[in-house]
Amino acid sequence: MTRSSSGNVYVPFGGKVEVVIPQARDISLFRVKTEAPLDYAPGQFFMVSLWGAGEVPISVASLSRDDAVVDLCIRRAGAVTGALHALEAGDTVWLRGPYGNGFPLDTSRGRDVVLVAGGIGLAPLRPLIEWFMENPGDAGRVTLLYGAKSPGEIVFRDEMEQWRDRGIEVLVTVDRAEGGWEGRTGLVTGLWQELRSDLQQATAYICGPEVMIRAAMGELFLLGMPEERIITTLEAHMKCGVGKCGHCYAGPRYICTDGPVFSYREVKSYGLFLSR
Amino acid sequence: MKREWILEKNHISYWLRQLRKDRDLVGPLRNEGKDVVFMTVEQIHEVVLDLPASLPSPKEFLFPQYESMLRFNVSGKVPVAGPGAKTVSPGACVECSREGDLLDLADRRRRLVFGVRSCDVSAVRLLDRFFLEGFRDPYYEQRRKNILFVSIVCNNPDPTCFCIGLGTGPYLEEGFDIQLTDLGDRYFVQASSAEGIRTVKDMSFLFRRPRKADLDDQYEVFLSAKARFHKRISLESSRRAILEGRVKDSFWRRVTERCFECGGCVYECPLCTCFTVADRRYPDAVERIRLWDTCLFKGFTRMAGGILPNGKRMLRTKRWFYHKLVHYPEVFDEFGCVGCGRCAVTCPGRIDMATIATEMKGLDLDGSEQRP
């Protein structure tokens, strides 16, 4: 729902920070409660702002349950995200949206699902994990392959046990083992052979740094997954979120309104990878 | 629907004076540097009537270089104009919270822009589609709803003009508000939009019915205008050259070597629409503003962490031309160029639409330049 009493798409509405849950160094989850109910889908994003700091796109990190709550998982990356990190419970934050197309859940209906995430890229996939947990019949086996730079940078660590308990297979790897880490080390793209799903029949949802997305998409394709079922969400500089400011324009598409979710087929045919 | 009249030239100042009564009159005026530019008219006699074909684009009045969008009053009191605050018509309070009031600063002032060219009217038709299809841009929409254009048929196009190949000038058959053709001692007046027709009819005593001689004279102006074009440019063949893969990156690299990255082309082009958004702080309020931005600038696509998707200059030049020549037709079925030639007047590096289209014509099938 795009709520704006004035019909002006640039007018944000206020929400209250209910709780801040630190996830890793420079990454926190902000649970925001608004007055009117919110209706958003996995893969969509809000333009999030503070007056005087500015506005940035942030993906929804929770599943919309017809209430007035949204989780935003934010990494401190610069001016605006830095200001957002100063928010405490009870503070007001401004939102407009939701925007973007969201993940095409039809693509994975009845199929095994491989979720591939790197770093904070797990946040936009968390609503999908919640969806598959709450709707176990919707897909077959669901496996999360997650890579972080170091054990200290793993996000949603506290929730992973619960995900496992509710039927999601979770495989975590780190680039650098530290502090008594006994799990896997190495790149997330090194985990394909541990998968128990037939990749040719499965659907993949990928989010992370662009280098990781690029590698994961290419490798899954070579392993036989059709390009329409290799799905990612892309990031680009955005100032408006509604297809006007021109910043996220790539190929003939706007990442904000035509995306941010695209299949490997679209990424290739429109040349959507930003770093060329 | 199109209606036609005749207006004697010695009635024009009176007409403009009447039109100004209930709206701002914007017209071509000579500034201190003696350049003719569009400005709000204070003295009717200063309006330049023998204007050159190419003036700065009037897009400024629909999509200004700097625009205040929203104002958030921290104190919750009536806004006080801070330093640099523009006089915008006061907006309604759209949202209230304990922290303060949020004002929508959309400019709803009524304007009449006199003396624009057919290419500009054609550009506005495309801007309408860009800003109002999909999500509606409320700032453009409010200005657009309140603006009326009086365009003048080009009887003496500049050497840089190439609207004729695109059907966007030198005169229009439809889709304008009011169109004037200069017949020497009188104007042939045509009105096409409902608002245009109403505006003429409001002062019908100034106008008379056209006679056969008037129609003949207008036809002659149209014919001689068409004959005066220096440039015959086919953007369709450029588009095809790109789609057929004849325009290689080496071409864009060569072109880009001439670019000074001044952004002049983008600011002058009536169809360039990119902007950035920023918050300006005042002691008691914050204004969210937007400013023209340029895809040709290096920082345009910069992302957090310093990633620069279009870091290579060549990619930015290519993006500008692809947008206008390939993507615009794909989305809107029209080129993102109306042939106004302003980029040619502005660019110190001869990287303008007509020159580039001409250079593409000289490319061989394998992308190499043909030797004369």
Ligand SMILES: Cc1cc2nc3c(=O)[nH]c(=O)nc-3n(C[C@H](O)[C@H](O)[C@H](O)COP(=O)(O)OP(=O)(O)OC[C@H]3O[C@@H](n4cnc5c(N)ncnc54)[C@H](O)[C@@H]3O)c2cc1C
């Ligand atoms: C669809 C989408 C979803 C996203 N989801 C999330 C999410 O869930 N969580 C998350 O943490 N992040 C997310 N991001 C990324 C997040 O939006 C960026 O990290 C954020 O915009 C950075 O803003 P900043 O002000 O903190 O950073 P800064 O680096 O300070 O920059 C802010 C912006 O201003 C511009 N800028 C700053 N300085 C300059 C300069 N010198 N020249 C030109 N431009 C400049 C940059 O383009 C930059 O994007 C998402 C991005 C997109 C597109």
Ligand code: SF4
């Ligand atoms: S690209 Fe050049 S000729 Fe075409 S509309 Fe823009 S400024 Fe005018």
Ligand code: SF4
């Ligand atoms: S006007 Fe010419 S030199 Fe300036 S940015 Fe445009 S193409 Fe480059």
